[in-house]
Amino acid sequence: MGDSKLKSLKGNDLLMGMPDIWFFIISVxxxxxxxxxxxxxGMVGGFALFMSLGYLIRYVYWKIPLIKNTLGLASISLTCAIIQYFGIWPENIVDTMSEFVNGSCDFLSWFIAALIVGNILGMNRKVLIKAxxxxFIPVLGGVACAYAFGGLVGAMFGMSVRDTLLYIAGPIMGGGTGAGAVPMSEMYAKAFNLTTDVTFAKLxxxxxxxxxxxxxxxxxLNMIGKKRPSLTGNGSLMKASNGENLDGKEKFPFIMALSDLGIGLFVTMAFFIFGRILNHFVPSLHYYAWTIIAVAACKIANILPSRIEYAAVKWTEFxxxxxTICLSAGIGIAMLNLGTLLESLMQPGYIFVCFAVVMGAIVGAGLGGVAVKFYFIESAITAGLCMANCGGSGDIMVLSSCDRMELMSFAQISSRVGGALILIIQSILLALLI
Structure with a gap:
């Protein structure tokens, strides 16, 4: 075979190992x-579209070290969101991606389920119990500092403590729109005798x-971690001690077979469905939270055969x-609202208060994590930033931006269980402040 033929068959790691020319032809x-x-x-158009966009944009940006080493995968979402803001995407592309990511196909839930199940089952059992x-120490620390920082900066800009806590700090820390803002707006509407559309618009x-x-x-934080390695476990939440496995991962004595991917998918979806069954009986706790509890209980009790755990881990890795790269493009088109951000930038005091809330979450969660022997950066990201983002899609954006997707299980505890905690706190504040 000639050199030119061999060259054409050479794969590119930035394009899933495919030869450049063939990836470009398929994407066109x-x-x-x-x-x-x-x-x-549906699935056909959705998978094809977000795979081509995600890898194509990364292919371009990874040739620019400044973007690769700073924005990372967030550059893919930001690019797609900017194109969406200017109305360049054709309607067919927007509709297909919206339906696929968080519409009837709901790829977002499918992906989060994969990360939750495999990441928990792949953890060292002793480390899981200790972590x-x-x-909840860093979670509570992050919430306390977020409310305190937000209240102080809000007062500097002439905002009342009530408005700052109810309409800025609470919504930011509340687990996103569906699990946070919607029930919160209903609580506020009842308390203030308003309609939910009015209260939701303020949140x-x-x-x-x-x-x-x-x-x-x-x-x-990812950049700080590269400059100060002592602050980060590079994806490991807990600091090792007494010879513990540093990365907290289970060691399996198996060699992967293709059938393991099928088993892993099957088990993952079963856990996700079981979480929805439990949510049906106790709806006050989100089904992601129930899924986490069910998987963690099985891991701690050592119920599942090691081969099934291994299969779930391999499915998660796949x-x-x-x-992850593809979904960054999908979220940018379907879920990131750049217009809302730009409108809010016209209120500088409001921006500073929001910034103070997130900084409080980072500081409180980071220091709370250090107090219980977590790494500052991983604790600040999971217990802090994953409380301050928009739930499931926000967890993916935050973790992919700092290259720590293996922390999804803890991120979901923050978003779901932490979000429920914020609703309780807001209900108490309503009783105290109105």
């Missing part, structure tokens, strides 16, 4: 269908601003390694 076919308005909806018991801007600040804060 997909994007042409989108511009023609004939890209199929789980201690984790929504702070959630979006908090999301963006959290993303860029994750990027900054899903995370293949689709």
């Amino acid at each position: 076919v997909i994007l042409t269908a989108g511009w023609m308005g004939i890209l199929p909806s 789980g018991i201690r984790y 929504y801007p702070s959630i979006n601003i908090g999301e963006w600040i959290a993303i860029f804060s994750a990027i900054a 899903a995370q390694g293949t689709f």
Whole structure:
């Protein structure tokens, strides 16, 4: 075989190991269908579209060291969000991506389930027990400092403590829109005798601003970690002691077979569905939180055969390694609202208060983590920034921006269980402040 033929078959790591020319040809076919308005909806069009966009944008940006080493995967989402803001994406592409990511296909939930199950089952059992018991210390520290910082800066700009805590700090720390802002707006509407659309409109801007600040804060923390290695476990939450496994990962004595991916998918979806069953009986706790509890209980009790745990871990590694990049593009088109951010930037005092809330979450969660022998940066990211983002999609954006997707299980505890905690806190504040 000639040298030219061998060269054409050489894979590119930035394009899933495919030869450049063939990835480009396939992507042109997909994007042409989108511009023609004939890209199929559902899984076929969704998978094809976000894989081509995600890897193509990364292919370009990873040739620019400044972007690669600062914005990271957030650059993919930001690019897609900017294109969406200016109305450049054809309607077919926007509709297909929206339906696929968080519409009827709900790839977002499918992906989060994969990260939750495999990451928990892949943890060292002893480390999981120790980390789980201690984790709520940094969560509570982050909440306390977020409210305190926000209240102080709000007072500097002439805002009342009530408005700052109810309409800025609470919504930012409340677990996103569906699990946070919607029930919170209903609570406020009843307390103030208003309609929910009025109260929701007052909550929504702070959630979006908090999301963006959290993303860029994750990027900054990742850069700090590279400069100060002692502050980070590079994806490991807990500091090792007494010869413990440093990365907290279980060691499995197996060699992967293709059938393991099928088993891993099957087990992952079963846990996710079981979480929804438990949520049906106790709806006050989100089904992600129930999924985490169920998986953690099985891991701690050592119920599942090691081979099934291994299969779930391999499925998570496949899903995370293949689709994190792609989903960054999908979220940028379907979920990141750049217009809301730009509108809010016209209120500088408001921005400073939002910034103070997120900084409080970082400081409180980071220091709380250090107190229980967590790494400052990992604790600040999971117990702090993953409380201050927009729930599931926000967790993905924050963790992908700082290259710590293996922390998704703890991020979801913050978003779901922590979000429920914020609703309790806000209900108490309503009783005290009105």
